[in-house]
Each structure stands twice: as structure tokens, then as C-alpha cells.
Amino acid sequence: MANKKLSDIPVSVLDLVPVREGQTPTDSFKNTIELAQHVEKWGYQRYWMAEHHNFVGIASSATAVLIGHVAGATSKIRVGSGGVMLPNHAPLVVAEQFGTLESLYPGRIDLGLGRAPGTDQGTSMALRRVLRGTVDEFPNNVVELRDYLGDVDPNAKVRAVPGEGTHVPIYILGSSTFGAQLAGILGMPYAFASHFAPSHLKAALHMYRESFQPIGKLKEPYAIACVNVIAADTDEEALFQSTTLYQSFLNVVRGTGKRMLPPVKSMDGLWDASERYAVQQMLRYSFVGSPATVESELQTFLDETQVDEIMVASNIYEPKDRLRSYEILSGMFKKV
Known part of the structure; x- marks a missing residue:
């Protein structure tokens, strides 16, 4: 099979709805709407947001809302x-x-599912209270959820209303081979979180494709990889903007919660050698630079993975710079 080109596949957005230093979630929601409206105009496939809790720098906790x-x-x-x-x-x-959501916006809603809590242990307990669901029950819960959204069954004792008969597309998300195998066995599309957990990407894609069973509407494997992209008009400007991303992941490594920080001229003095190594390992699939630089590196990534879609997270401080990055990217991919 011939290698795919970027122009052969769609591109999508993962928005963590960041809260910038000195601002509020209200400001973040306005920036999210502006970005969504622009990327729709630029031909992006989908716009996803992720569930996180107890992070002062992320405002997407009420994801369905x-x-x-x-x-x-x-x-x-x-x-x-x-x-x-x-x-x-x-x-x-x-x-x-x-x-x-599907009843309100027919044919436009995706449901991506993860098995991690999206937060720390204490917050998990506060979220669940007496809910006894665990990550070990994830496969059964996925099947149960898929059944609720499947064909209408008038004889079912428990029915999702609204929900039944909507057939909302369900995607299994993962950062290891567990979700990949589950998605394959269930014949579902799969999205890998290589924007923060790159180490198992290739093994997971192989596992997914090898285990895939065409038991539903999806007849062939469909794999999405999420990556970080910071594109600007010059390499120098993109590298400057990327320091916001590095600071965000440095805070993850340290376990310190902060709002999104503005870019700095240099990370020297902000991290030590071990922290720098840890951040760089987590951000292995980050593509930073001018249009030519980013396009070349993304094409190499596609050559190596042969994914069906690339989803892009852009942790950029200034909303106008984030818009510019997605605008640059839009010219490289298939329009929808």
C-alpha cells in the first residue's frame, strides 16, 4: 500500500480549554468558540474536548456541556x-x-471514551462517591454504553431516552496497548494520546490493527493519533511559543497546578536536566516550527504510523497565535 500524504487525510482539533494566567474560565470559553468557528471554516474534521478535574489551568471538566x-x-x-x-x-x-446532544445536533456528535479518571485519586473519590466503577470494568461499561446508544429495544428494562437509536459514534481512547486491543476486538475506531504518552504509540497501532474485528459498521481499522503542533511563520517564533507547552508539562512533572503561562525567551534556569529529559520524553511527538518544518516532520510521522487522521493539540498562549497555527496546518491536510 502506498504511503499516505497529509493531503489524503483529515485533521482535527483537541482543545484542552486552557485557562491563561490572570484570566478565568469564561475567557477560555470565548477563545474556544472563536477557535471552533475558525477551524470549521478551514475544513477541520472534528473538534474534541477532554474531561479533566481539579486542574486550575484546564476548564473542560463539564465536557458534555x-x-x-x-x-x-x-x-x-x-x-x-x-x-x-x-x-x-x-x-x-x-x-x-x-x-x-445527538438529538440536538444530528450527525455531528462523537463520543470518545477513556478509562483513566482524568485527575488525582482524591478528586476521583469526590467525583464518584458511591459509584463503584473502576478501570477494570471499562470493557463491560463500553459495551453497556454502546448498547444504550444502539438499536431501539422496546423490551429492554433500562433504556436511554434520549440515546437509543442515535448510534452516536464511539471511539476508544488510549495511551497503552490495552485500549488498542479492546477497540480492535470490539471493531471500534481508536485514538491514541501520543501528545503526552508517546512511548507505546507504534505498539498500540500494531495491536489495534492486528486485533481488529469488523463486527459492526466499521469494516476496517480507523486510527487517530493526537500530537502537539506549534506552527508559526518562522521557526524562531514557533520555538518561542513552544515554551508555554514546555512549562505546562514541567508543571505536570512537578505535580504543581498552574494556569497557562506566557512564553519565555529560554527554558534555561526553569528546569534541571532530569526535568528537561522527562518533559522532552513526554513531548516526543511535538512538531514545532515554520510551515515547511512542520509539514516535513508531520509527513515523516505519517509515513511511520500510517494513521487515518491526525488530531492536533496546540498549547499556545496567545489566542491569535493559536489561530495562526491552526490556519497554517489547514493548508496541509484534506478538507472536509
């Missing part, structure tokens, strides 16, 4: 979760939420 907000402010781009952390929720509640 934000999906409705973005879908209502756009007209054709697909909008969804990247993802809903299923151990935090009863499958029926998720089915009802996304069945409602």
Missing part, C-alpha cells in the same frame, strides 16, 4: 469528547447526555 456550547456555535464540524473518562460516570448517564 461544552460540547453542546461549541456545537451550537458552529454548523457542520463534528464535536465530541476526547474523552469522557468512563470510570467517573454511569454508562446510562453518558448515553443520555450524548443522546441528547
